Amino acid sequence: MYNDLKHDGDILLNHGHTKFDAQVKPGDELTVIFPDEQSDDEVAFSEQPIDIIYEDDNWLVVNKPAGLTSVPGPSNREDTLVNRIKGYLRKKGSHDLKPHLITRLDRFTSGLVLVAKNRLANSLANQQVAKHQIEKYYYAIVDGKLAKSHAIIDQPIGRVGDNFRREVIADGKNAVTEYWVETSSSNNTMVKIKLHTGRTHQIRVHMTALGHPLLGDQLYNGPLDRGIKRQALHAYYLKFHDDLSNVDREFKLDLPADMQAIL
Numbered sequence: 001m002y003n004d005l006k007h008d009g010d011i012l013l014n015h016g017h018t019k020f021d022a023q024v025k026p027g028d029e030l031t032v033i034f035p036d037e038q039s040d041d042e043v044a045f046s047e048q049p050i051d052i053i054y055e056d057d058n059w060l061v062v063n064k065p066a067g068l069t070s071v072p073g074p075s076n077r078e079d080t081l082v083n084r085i086k087g088y089l090r091k092k093g094s095h096d097l098k099p100h101l102i103t104r105l106d107r108f109t110s111g112l113v114l115v116a117k118n119r120l121a122n123s124l125a126n127q128q129v130a131k132h133q134i135e136k137y138y139y140a141i142v143d144g145k146l147a148k149s150h151a152i153i154d155q156p157i158g159r160v161g162d163n164f165r166r167e168v169i170a171d172g173k174n175a176v177t178e179y180w181v182e183t184s185s186s187n188n189t190m191v192k193i194k195l196h197t198g199r200t201h202q203i204r205v206h207m208t209a210l211g212h213p214l215l216g217d218q219l220y221n222g223p224l225d226r227g228i229k230r231q232a233l234h235a236y237y238l239k240f241h242d243d244l245s246n247v248d249r250e251f252k253l254d255l256p257a258d259m260q261a262i263l
């Protein structure tokens with residue numbers, strides 16, 4: 001960010017142009033002008049709609065539907081959440097056309113995603129991510145009944161060879177998941193889950209390790225005959241501190257229809 005600012009941005013001291021090594025005195029007014037983030041030609045614009053929960057000059061919070069990939073990859077470079085947000089920003093006439101996903105969800109996980117609309121918001125939010133300061137809660141419906149109504153799962157997660165699937169392994173990365181039982185039936189349990197770390201497939205791996213994979217989760221051998229065609233996982237709650245406005249921002253979604261139907 002410093003190099004971008006040095007070459008293309010500007011700094012004003014008391015409304016006049018100044019240098020990077022200028023001395024600032026108490027009472028001085030310092031204005032930092034960041035350059036626009038130009039569109040990446042390798043990331044296409046998509047005109048498909050997005051479900052916006054909140055928006056201001058720096059942030060977007062969107063409700064990602066199950067089945068939509070978060071970021072472009074080898075199998076889909078044309079219509080992911082990032083492509084759709086780019087299309088939305090262009091339609092609005094935004095000068096910054098490089099959206100930054102602060103929180104990401106697996107393709108078949110639904111729910112809240114935080115997006116930084118500019119490089120400064122991105123930098124500030126990533127500092128919070130590194131310190132685990134962004135609160136995220138999920139609802140999941142898992143197979144069977146859990147032995148405990150509340151527990152903290154502290155088990156390392158990693159990959160075995162080139163397998164896309166993750167597992168609990170001794171030399172994996174630290175991973176901590178906390179859950180509370182919400183409701184249960186004869187063969188399903190809905191749990192509220194808080195992530196204390198952010199490993200790939202963390203909730204799915206930890207619940208599978210307990211012997212209670214998510215319904216509809218084909219990759220982790222979850223039951224496929226309980227009335228849902230994707231893993232029953234929904235990011236329903238998000239809270240972060242907006243450093244640019246110095247306020248806490250909090251968002252909450254209802255359970256999606258396909259998960260409600262199971263209950």
